[in-house]
Amino acid sequence: MLHAIASRKNLAANDYYMPVADILEHSRFQHLKDYRHHIRTTRFQHSVNVSYYSYRVCKRFRWDAVSAARAGLLHDFYFYETHGSSHSSETKQTAHLSSHPVLALSNAKKSFSLTEKESDCIVHHMWPFVRQKPHSKEGIVIAIVDKCVAVLEFCALHQKNKNH
Numbered sequence: 001m002l003h004a005i006a007s008r009k010n011l012a013a014n015d016y017y018m019p020v021a022d023i024l025e026h027s028r029f030q031h032l033k034d035y036r037h038h039i040r041t042t043r044f045q046h047s048v049n050v051s052y053y054s055y056r057v058c059k060r061f062r063w064d065a066v067s068a069a070r071a072g073l074l075h076d077f078y079f080y081e082t083h084g085s086s087h088s089s090e091t092k093q094t095a096h097l098s099s100h101p102v103l104a105l106s107n108a109k110k111s112f113s114l115t116e117k118e119s120d121c122i123v124h125h126m127w128p129f130v131r132q133k134p135h136s137k138e139g140i141v142i143a144i145v146d147k148c149v150a151v152l153e154f155c156a157l158h159q160k161n162k163n164h
């Protein structure tokens with residue numbers, strides 16, 4: 001069953017699902033299940049977490065929830081391991097901060113059609129760790145939700161470790 005972290009809702013039976021079904025069901029996007037993210041989750045699950053909560057926040061404020069959901073899914077659309085690999089040295093981690101959004105956007109454009117706003121949300125999602133800020137409200141939401149979700153994912157890992 002598809003769900004977001006800290007939620008029991010079945011996303012496949014939620015209003016969230018339809019506008020992003022083409023991305024979620026795409027074989028290239030499914031491939032993100034093969035990559036770890038924030039140590040214990042997968043990049044697929046992290047992307048769903050960011051997408052779903054960005055969608056909910058934007059919907060609540062009557063902003064562009066569909067763009068937030070689609071860009072949220074594709075914000076980390078890259079295919080290499082970031083932990084326990086050559087990308088784990090400090091210098092490479094710093095380079096990764098600014099390079100992976102550009103790579104994610106380039107990969108996303110090869111498989112999906114994106115609006116200008118969605119592209120901007122993806123390429124600037126590492127704000128405020130990098131200087132360039134997203135140009136839309138939806139982009140700001142994605143950037144903030146991305147960091148909050150990362151904290152939740154690390155807390156879930158900590159909780160799992162305590163229970164073992």
Ligand SMILES: [Fe+2]
Pocket residue numbers: 075076100101125126
């Ligand atoms: Fe990222």
Ligand SMILES: [Fe+2]
Pocket residue numbers: 046050075076146
């Ligand atoms: Fe992320």
